[in-house]
Amino acid sequence: MYIDLYVPSVETEDQYEGQGMVEYGLILALVSVVAIVALLLLGPAIADIFDDVTDELGGAGGG
Template sequence: MLNKLYTWVQARKQPREEEGQSLAEYGLILALIAVVAIAALTTLGGGIAQTLNDVASQL
């Protein structure tokens, strides 16, 4: 009887562990995208601002 209860509890825990892992993976991917976006905007920010100012002055 206890063996069946233990097996049932372990089976119920399994999907939760997998969901937690996928949530952690999504968090890491989101953090990586944020770092790349910040780096790109920092690097290209001055060039983009100058281009927009040139376009605005020609209008």
Template sequence: MRQTCSNLTKRQPKGQGLVEYGIILALIAVAAIVAVNLFGDGLTNVFTDFVGEGDFAPPDVGPIGGNFAT
């Protein structure tokens, strides 16, 4: 009887770690969503300006797969 009562009063944190990781993951997801909403337009403008200023076109390599006719 004493052993049974002792086992019932002990707390076993079996799922505690998983719950904590879930909460951390949820907080990171919320932070990412907020960051995208706050900085999304600004980052889009920076990227568009960067691409618009340079000549980033790939070289003309011919047909897809190359020209193997000799």
């Protein structure tokens, strides 16, 4: 009877640590996917902005 009461309390502590690591892993995966999708969608627009800036700076040094 005492063993039945003791064993579950020991197991739950390890389960909580494992659960926390899994949650951090899922959050990291979600953030990574969101960042990749954002870069894929916004990449061409950002490249156009840098191209415009490069064109403007190219003509500025004629002195």
